[in-house]
Amino acid sequence: xxxxxxxxxxxxxxxxxxxxxxxxxxxxxxxxxxxxxxxxxxxxxxxxxxxxxxxxxxxxxxxxxxxxxxxxxxxxxxxxxxxxxxxxxxxxxxxxxxxxxxxxxxxxxxxxxxxxxxxxxxxxxxxxxxxxxxxxxxxxxxxxxxxxxxxxxxxxxxxxxxxxxxxxxxxxxxxxxxxxxxxxxxxxxxxxxxxxxxxxxxxxxxxxxxxxxxxxxxxxxxxxxxxxxxxxxxxxxxxxxxxxxxxxxx
Amino acid sequence: xxxxxxxxxxxxxxxxxxxxxxxxxxxxxxxxxxxxxxxxxxxxxxxxxxxxxxxxxxxxxxxxxxxxxxxxxxxxxxxxxxxxxxxxxxxxxxxxxxxxxxxxxxxxxxxxxxxxxxxxxxxxxxxxxxxxxxxxxxxxxxxxxxxxxxxxxxxxxxxxxxxxxxxxxxxxxxxxxxxxxxxxxxxxxxxxxxxxxxxxxxxxxxxxxxxxxxxxxxxxxxxxxxxxxxxxxxxxxxxxxxxxxxxxxxxxxxxxxxxxxxxxxxxx
Numbered sequence: 001x002x003x004x005x006x007x008x009x010x011x012x013x014x015x016x017x018x019x020x021x022x023x024x025x026x027x028x029x030x031x032x033x034x035x036x037x038x039x040x041x042x043x044x045x046x047x048x049x050x051x052x053x054x055x056x057x058x059x060x061x062x063x064x065x066x067x068x069x070x071x072x073x074x075x076x077x078x079x080x081x082x083x084x085x086x087x088x089x090x091x092x093x094x095x096x097x098x099x100x101x102x103x104x105x106x107x108x109x110x111x112x113x114x115x116x117x118x119x120x121x122x123x124x125x126x127x128x129x130x131x132x133x134x135x136x137x138x139x140x141x142x143x144x145x146x147x148x149x150x151x152x153x154x155x156x157x158x159x160x161x162x163x164x165x166x167x168x169x170x171x172x173x174x175x176x177x178x179x180x181x182x183x184x185x186x187x188x189x190x191x192x193x194x195x196x197x198x199x200x201x202x203x204x205x206x207x208x209x210x211x212x213x214x215x216x217x218x219x220x221x222x223x224x225x226x227x228x229x230x231x232x233x234x235x236x237x238x239x240x241x242x243x244x245x246x247x248x249x250x
Numbered sequence: 251x252x253x254x255x256x257x258x259x260x261x262x263x264x265x266x267x268x269x270x271x272x273x274x275x276x277x278x279x280x281x282x283x284x285x286x287x288x289x290x291x292x293x294x295x296x297x298x299x300x301x302x303x304x305x306x307x308x309x310x311x312x313x314x315x316x317x318x319x320x321x322x323x324x325x326x327x328x329x330x331x332x333x334x335x336x337x338x339x340x341x342x343x344x345x346x347x348x349x350x351x352x353x354x355x356x357x358x359x360x361x362x363x364x365x366x367x368x369x370x371x372x373x374x375x376x377x378x379x380x381x382x383x384x385x386x387x388x389x390x391x392x393x394x395x396x397x398x399x400x401x402x403x404x405x406x407x408x409x410x411x412x413x414x415x416x417x418x419x420x421x422x423x424x425x426x427x428x429x430x431x432x433x434x435x436x437x438x439x440x441x442x443x444x445x446x447x448x449x450x451x452x453x454x455x456x457x458x459x460x461x462x463x464x465x466x467x468x469x470x471x472x473x474x475x476x477x478x479x480x481x482x483x484x485x486x487x488x489x490x491x492x493x494x495x496x497x498x499x500x501x502x503x504x505x506x507x508x509x510x511x512x513x514x515x516x517x518x
Contacts, residue, residue: 010515082473083501083513220503 015080022093026100029065030144034137035099036107037203041133043114044126044196052118055111062104069097073203084220089158092217096147099213102223106199123186125176125193129200132168136200137189139165139207146211147165152218157224159211159237165204170233172197177236269482270435275464278311280505281325285311288330289491291484293435298466300476300497303486304512309469312486316467317353318346332433336470351378351498354428358440362412362427367404370412370423371395371461374431378459390430397420397463398426399456417447425456429464436460438468454479473513479502485509 010016036055043052071093076082082090115124138159146154176190176197216222271293278286286308293299293316302424302459311320318339320326332339339349345357351374360369363370372381386517391408395401400422404415414424421441430438438457442450456467457479470476476483477497483507493506511517 011517012515015515083473083477084504084510088501185472 003160003238013123015086017136018072018080019086019089020043020075022069022090023078025065025069025072026093026096027034027144027148029097030063030064030140031099032058032065032148033104033107034144036104037110037137037140040107040110041130043111044117045130045233046116047118047122049118052111052114055203056108059104059108060208061234062101066097069093073097083168088217088220091150093214095213096210099209103203103206106203110196113196115191117189120189123179123189123193124189125172128168128172128175129193129196132165132172132197132200133169135161135165136203136207139204143207143210143214146214150218155211155214156223159208162204165202166233167195169201170236173236266312267294267297267375267450269293270334272331272333272336273315273466276312276315276328276330276332278315278320278329279327280323280361285489286315286490289303291491291494293465293467294482296461297466297482297486298461298468298480299482300480301467301469301484302471302473302476302512303492306488307486309438309484309486311313313433313439313467313469316435316437317355318422319355321346322472324342351431351505351518352397352433353384353437354431354433355439356421356438356441358443359425359446360417362420362423364411364413365396367407367412367415368408371426371430374427378431380431380457394426394430396425397429397460398422399452400426416449418452421445421453422456425453429460433464435465435467438466440469440471445470450475473501485512486514 010019035057039051039055042048043055073090076090080086139161142154142161143158146158173194174192178234180187180190212223217223252412269292271291273289273291273293276289276291277284286377289308289312289314299415301313301490303309314323315328315332316334316339320328328340334352339343363373365373368391371394372387375381375387375390379392392401392405395404400419403419404410404423412420421444425436425441442453445453447472454475457468460466468476468479480497482494483497483500485492485500485504485508493500493504493509495504500509501513504513
């Protein structure tokens with residue numbers, strides 16, 4: 001059983017076992033979530049509605065784990081009156097579990113959109129999706145490693161990488177807008193792609209939450225940097241004139 | 251908007267309290283065996299300071315230094331400096347009886363005198379010559395019982411023996427007795443150990459009210475109690491003061507591994 005690297009043993013052994021169980025459940029939930037994202041993008045790229053249905057169904061497994069962790073943490077708080085590091089471990093598990101559950105929801109949403117996309121002709125901007133997804137997957141993978149090792153430096157690095165993900169989202173947004181202006185028949189499909197990209201961007205935000213929670217878990221203090229907010233997707237406003245002139249901003 | 255935020259922040263922050271008791275380099279030995287090693291500790295005024303640590307760590311020994319109860323223990327030597335409001339309490343010219351009026355003490359096992367409830371409270375006031383007349387004494391007794399949250403329960407039977415009360419009531423009687431001589435500091439050595447949870451909660455509520463007028467130092471075995479009632483906590487281990495901090499900080503993010511080990515139940 002993986003153990004908490006920062007603790008010695010409690011005198012009451014069952015307490016140790018319960019904390020280790022909680023730790024393992026987070027790791028398990030993280031692994032499941034990672035897989036869900038990978039599979040959801042696979043649905044998009046391979047245009048596979050059957051796989052998509054499976055991903056959507058499997059989201060329930062993540063929800064189950066989230067519920068389990070809620071019960072476990074409440075129980076630990078009531079019965080063990082945890083202090084200091086133990087208290088932070090339990091509170092962190094509660095928060096990380098909530099973020100993982102949201103990330104898995106986004107993966108299921110991506111799978112839903114993949115079903116729609118699979119029945120329409122593919123459009124160019126779809127090729128940017130896998131690159132963005134690989135970045136998001138790497139971030140999740142790294143943040144889970146950071147959690148397992150209680151590695152704050154790694155958690156901070158992941159947190160900083162979110163800026164790159166945000167920039168990718170902005171590029172994709174721009175690309176899709178341009179495409180839609182040039183060919184209005186692609187608007188429906190491009191809108192779905194934008195939602196998928198937005199989901200990936202939101203996944204990145206939740207991963208930064210997990211980074212911050214790991215920081216708090218280890219240091220008992222707040223990470224004192226403002227959240228990276230790369231890209232200006234919210235401000236983009238291309239017109240048909242820009243499309244006609246050939247977008248020189250690219 | 252900024253002004254509103256700044257004002258509420260200022261309201262929330264209590265001004266840092268003055269130091270009521272200051273201990274510097276305190277060493278205590280019992281017949282040559284050292285029990286406290288160079289303890290430096292400030293006890294803030296009108297706050298509750300909890301002393302925690304495993305059995306034999308020296309927390310009760312330190313508590314007894316503050317009202318010089320260690321003086322009555324044969325073979326006990328106290329070195330270093332302890333001041334109250336800047337005054338050295340081990341000054342040979344200091345009247346130790348007066349000190350013990352200014353610094354009251356409540357013990358683990360409630361110990362009312364074998365006297366009436368009234369006389370229990372009045373005793374200290376009488377011997378310190380605090381009453382001019384019977385009505386002065388009545389006033390002192392009633393006020394003390396009220397402050398100790400006991401008056402309602404006993405006002406119709408003040409002539410009954412103190413020992414006839416329940417454990418929780420006896421403890422509140424002892425607190426009333428300590429308050430009657432107008433102390434500035436109240437020392438409590440595991441005051442709730444012998445009490446049930448309800449009686450304990452009532453004492454904890456009382457402590458919260460008392461700290462407005464008094465400075466309180468409480469030795470407790472219960473981490474949860476220290477967390478509930480105190481603003482500052484000092485952790486003792488093997489005669490050393492390992493760490494002292496704001497209670498909130500101590501129990502969420504202590505600085506020392508030994509403190510963390512103790513409060514999380516990793517070793518005792």
